[in-house]
Amino acid sequence: MSDEFPPDPSTGLSGSKTTDTLHPPDELAGSLTEALRRRVLTMNLAVTLLAVVLALAIGAVLIAVSSPSVIEAAGYFFARPMDTFSAIWNSVASAYSALFQGALLDVDELREGNIADAFYPISETLTVSAPLILAGLAVAIPFRAGLFNIGAQGQMAFAAIGGGLVGFGLSLPAGLHLVASLLMAMIFGAFWAGIVGFLKAKTGAHEVITTIMLNYIALFFLGWVLNQDWFQREGRNDPISPILNETATFPLLFGGGLRIHLGILVALGAVIVVWWMLTKTITGFRIQTVGANSAAARTAGMNVGRVWIIAMLWAGAMAGLAVSMNVNGTDKVVTAGIVGNIGFDAITVALLGRGSPFGVLGAGLLIGGLRAGGLAMQASTGTPIDIVLVLQALIVLFIAAPALVRSVFRLRGKTAESLTIAKGWGS
Amino acid sequence: MRLELRGITKRFGDLVANDDISVTFEPGQIHALLGENGAGKSTLMNVLYGLLTPDAGEIYVDGEPVVFGDPAGAIEAGIGMVHQHFMLVPVFSVAENVELGAESVGAFGFLKAQSAADAVRRVSSEYGLEVDPNAIVEDLPVGIQQRVEIIKALTREAECLILDEPTAVLTPQETDELLTIIRGLRDAGKTIVMITHKLREVREAADVITVIRRGRVVAESVSPQTSQSQLAALMVGRDVSLVVDKPEAAVGDEVLSVSELSVYDVTGRALVDSVSFQVRAGEVLCIAGVQGNGQSELVEALVGLHERSSGAVSLGEVRIDGASTKRILDMGVGYVPEDREHDGLVGSFPLAHNMVLDSINEQPWSRFGLIDYAKINKHGADLIEQFDVRARSADVLAATLSGGNKQKVVLAREMSRSLRVLIASQPTRGLDVGSIEFVHRQIIEARQSGVAVIVVSTELDEVYALADRIAVMYAGTIAGIVDPGISRDDLGLLMAGAVAS
Numbered sequence: 001m002s003d004e005f006p007p008d009p010s011t012g013l014s015g016s017k018t019t020d021t022l023h024p025p026d027e028l029a030g031s032l033t034e035a036l037r038r039r040v041l042t043m044n045l046a047v048t049l050l051a052v053v054l055a056l057a058i059g060a061v062l063i064a065v066s067s068p069s070v071i072e073a074a075g076y077f078f079a080r081p082m083d084t085f086s087a088i089w090n091s092v093a094s095a096y097s098a099l100f101q102g103a104l105l106d107v108d109e110l111r112e113g114n115i116a117d118a119f120y121p122i123s124e125t126l127t128v129s130a131p132l133i134l135a136g137l138a139v140a141i142p143f144r145a146g147l148f149n150i151g152a153q154g155q156m157a158f159a160a161i162g163g164g165l166v167g168f169g170l171s172l173p174a175g176l177h178l179v180a181s182l183l184m185a186m187i188f189g190a191f192w193a194g195i196v197g198f199l200k201a202k203t204g205a206h207e208v209i210t211t212i213m214l215n216y217i218a219l220f221f222l223g224w225v226l227n228q229d230w231f232q233r234e235g236r237n238d239p240i241s242p243i244l245n246e247t248a249t250f251p252l253l254f255g256g257g258l259r260i261h262l263g264i265l266v267a268l269g270a271v272i273v274v275w276w277m278l279t280k281t282i283t284g285f286r287i288q289t290v291g292a293n294s295a296a297a298r299t300a301g302m303n304v305g306r307v308w309i310i311a312m313l314w315a316g317a318m319a320g321l322a323v324s325m326n327v328n329g330t331d332k333v334v335t336a337g338i339v340g341n342i343g344f345d346a347i348t349v350a351l352l353g354r355g356s357p358f359g360v361l362g363a364g365l366l367i368g369g370l371r372a373g374g375l376a377m378q379a380s381t382g383t384p385i386d387i388v389l390v391l392q393a394l395i396v397l398f399i400a401a402p403a404l405v406r407s408v409f410r411l412r413g414k415t416a417e418s419l420t421i422a423k424g425w426g427s
Numbered sequence: 428m429r430l431e432l433r434g435i436t437k438r439f440g441d442l443v444a445n446d447d448i449s450v451t452f453e454p455g456q457i458h459a460l461l462g463e464n465g466a467g468k469s470t471l472m473n474v475l476y477g478l479l480t481p482d483a484g485e486i487y488v489d490g491e492p493v494v495f496g497d498p499a500g501a502i503e504a505g506i507g508m509v510h511q512h513f514m515l516v517p518v519f520s521v522a523e524n525v526e527l528g529a530e531s532v533g534a535f536g537f538l539k540a541q542s543a544a545d546a547v548r549r550v551s552s553e554y555g556l557e558v559d560p561n562a563i564v565e566d567l568p569v570g571i572q573q574r575v576e577i578i579k580a581l582t583r584e585a586e587c588l589i590l591d592e593p594t595a596v597l598t599p600q601e602t603d604e605l606l607t608i609i610r611g612l613r614d615a616g617k618t619i620v621m622i623t624h625k626l627r628e629v630r631e632a633a634d635v636i637t638v639i640r641r642g643r644v645v646a647e648s649v650s651p652q653t654s655q656s657q658l659a660a661l662m663v664g665r666d667v668s669l670v671v672d673k674p675e676a677a678v679g680d681e682v683l684s685v686s687e688l689s690v691y692d693v694t695g696r697a698l699v700d701s702v703s704f705q706v707r708a709g710e711v712l713c714i715a716g717v718q719g720n721g722q723s724e725l726v727e728a729l730v731g732l733h734e735r736s737s738g739a740v741s742l743g744e745v746r747i748d749g750a751s752t753k754r755i756l757d758m759g760v761g762y763v764p765e766d767r768e769h770d771g772l773v774g775s776f777p778l779a780h781n782m783v784l785d786s787i788n789e790q791p792w793s794r795f796g797l798i799d800y801a802k803i804n805k806h807g808a809d810l811i812e813q814f815d816v817r818a819r820s821a822d823v824l825a826a827t828l829s830g831g832n833k834q835k836v837v838l839a840r841e842m843s844r845s846l847r848v849l850i851a852s853q854p855t856r857g858l859d860v861g862s863i864e865f866v867h868r869q870i871i872e873a874r875q876s877g878v879a880v881i882v883v884s885t886e887l888d889e890v891y892a893l894a895d896r897i898a899v900m901y902a903g904t905i906a907g908i909v910d911p912g913i914s915r916d917d918l919g920l921l922m923a924g925a926v927a928s
Contacts, residue, residue, distance in 0.1 A: 280797055281798065282788055292774070293769075293774065296770055296772055298752065299732065300752075300785035301751070301753035301755075301757070
């Protein structure tokens with residue numbers, strides 16, 4: 001008789017489902033991540049853009065109150081209030097202008113005719129964005145299948161081992177060597193992510209928990225590998241691999257001090273391939289069906305577990321490509337810090353990109369631009385680069401709480417009430 | 428208590444759920460509020476119970492205007508609500524449930540357990556509602572649980588009792604008992620409001636009927652002597668046929684054979700216990716029974732959706748127990764799941780995509796793994812036309828459809844494949860009369876074309892309308908397989924666990 005009872009208020013699920021796809025310890029994590037996931041996938045573009053605007057506005061306040069000139073002018077605010085306002089304007093305007101110039105185009109260098117230097121900011125933005133976009137895809141694909149992949153970090157770390165081994169260990173012709181190294185990174189990444197999909201499909205283990213645990217294992221495994229004779233650079237005691245062979249690295253696109261390399265085109269290609277996979281193929285249809293309603297997918301005869309595994313394999317391959325941007329592109333070497341924080345920034349990128357490949361592309365460029373511009377801003381105006389991290393955090397916060405953004409900008413949103421009533425209405 | 432609603436209007440965006448509704452509920456009367464799902468009955472009751480604030484209109488209690496900000500205000504004013512889904516804590520005793528939210532507290536904040544039990548005893552003896560105050564709620568049958576809800580309202584001094592679809596989960600016998608209780612309450616001077624879409628009960632119990640359609644009152648003070656078909660016409664807004672036109676069955680060979688099928692839950696308890704039956708081509712086997720007696724699990728096991736089962740299921744000569752759902756569907760089994768919103772459709776997908784959910788890997792919908800959306804959209808548009816789905820186009824998202832149209836989409840998908848067996852679980856639950864008519868016609872059409880049909884239903888009207896044979900399930904077993912000539916009383920007894928003679 002217990003299945004006659006009203007919905008469980010803690011999960012919002014009615015108690016009448018007989019198939020036990022959720023396993024008890026994971027239920028809380030499951031319902032929270034599920035709620036966030038649905039929210040992100042159904043969010044509209046306006047809310048996303050306004051979240052960015054709102055974050056920039058709050059960032060402006062933080063820049064103003066932390067600026068020495070503003071603090072000084074505020075000291076005699078009642079004598080000459082306009083000084084304070086102009087100081088605020090100057091500090092915010094110069095910081096943001098430095099941020100945007102540092103991300104896109106150095107106008108001063110352009111005036112002086114130094115073309116390479118003028119385009120240095122956009123080159124940096126693209127270089128920094130490439131791994132963010134790919135790692136963003138690694139989060140976004142499972143997102144569409146109903147999985148929250150917190151494990152891009154670990155998948156990238158594990159993939160770095162495979163890609164690095166081929167990169168410095170083999171001698172192959174140029175081009176082929178790069179492809180082999182990328183493929184090996186993708187295979188390693190896919191293997192690591194596939195474990196998560198397999199555990200979820202066979203035992204129901206929640207992916208949030210398994211990915212977090214596998215992150216630790218992968219990162220410490222990478223640390224261990226870097227101290228082994230077969231991986232560590234000869235004559236070194238610190239954890240660092242040999243330098244990759246020239247044949248296994250991404251060629252620079254322009255050279256002349258610009259770091260931008262072929263990898264950015266690989267990232268762009270990956271966006272298109274993932275978009276094509278999601279929208280044109282059966283695999284994509286199944287991934288989206290399982291993500292939108294796994295019960296209906298199961299009832300329609302889809303093998304939900306297999307779809308989860310496939311989505312994770314794709315994710316791991318993308319994570320493998322992401323770390324290759326560093327291993328075969330900018331760093332040309334494997335270190336313990338090769339992944340940086342990209343695997344976690346990828347979650348921001350996927351959320352901001354609303355789980356869609358082109359959204360991820362845009363979000364990756366935005367975050368990459370903020371990163372590149374932040375460095376320039378710190379160098380030229382003294383505004384700490386940490387403000388960029390604050391912006392990033394605020395964007396995620398506003399995306400997680402769209403009602404807040406709506407109320408600030410007085411947007412009309414769909415309320416749960418009107419939705420449920422509309423469902424039962426009129427035939 | 429005389430409860431009067433004047434000009435109640437409630438809008439949700441562009442949608443007018445209640446449009447200038449005026450109705451008066453008199454004390455000592457059973458007033459039935461009749462309307463299809465989505466007609467605005469529940470919105471009206473939620474306004475009355477303080478859960479929603481009306482955009483216009485007033486509520487009067489005994490001639491005095493009142494405003495309820497929340498349910499507490501409504502309870503204070505003497506309005507009690509018995510929800511369709513009971514609001515009880517299963518592991519608490521009857522007395523504990525009754526005092527929940529109105530606990531009487533003694534010194535140091537300790538509960539006075541005895542006073543609640545006394546209150547329950549007092550109310551049960553006063554109105555003839557027998558129940559043990561110390562029984563644990565989850566051990567009680569559904570009918571008694573509902574009684575607890577009623578007692579809960581009465582101990583809070585409710586003068587007006589609103590019952591939302593009170594018979595949805597009851598056996599015929601329990602329904603009769605409930606109606607007796609309601610009549611007793613009426614005779615004691617209570618104001619009773621019964622929300623329902625079941626015509627038979629309305630005619631049996633109500634003193635006066637108000638019919639609501641599309642948010643408006645379309646008929647007030649209707650006499651319960653009005654015929655069922657007249658009431659149905661008022662509800663739907665056109666004449667409807669309540670009888671399914673069913674030609675003589677042309678029964679063929681045995682198609683589906685189930686032998687000693689058992690289904691277990693996680694703890695190993697048998698939810699379906701060694702069930703055997705056969706279905707032949709061109710016949711409808713109805714599985715009747717009160718909700719929760721193993722029907723859902725039986726059907727899930729048949730289509731391979733239940734992991735823990737034993738026994739044999741054969742489709743023709745081929746064993747399909749243990750086969751994947753995909754394989755079973757591909758072998759020509761059509762499945763209309765019980766919970767169409769949850770299991771049957773992807774709400775965020777367009778109708779056209781929902782129409783190929785279980786055949787996306789087949790030509791012509793896809794080739795070499797690539798989907799041909801042009802063909803899928805054309806197919807969707809065709810089916811919408813053919814199955815009279817009321818939607819602007821095949822691009823409309825499934826979630827925006829009404830219940831009846833959603834069910835038409837599921838049926839269209841399943842019946843557009845070539846079938847040998849059609850399994851429909853609660854195919855008309857929650858549907859309006861017009862859609863029920865349509866779904867029943869489709870099921871009979873499938874039977875005429877030689878498909879073996881299984882219909883699981885808790886509605887006796889539906890069972891009698893469709894069945895060529897009736898299998899009654901009780902507590903996980905088949906209590907008997909009987910001819911549809913069986914009387915309602917006998918069928919009710921079987922559903923309550925009596926053994927077939």
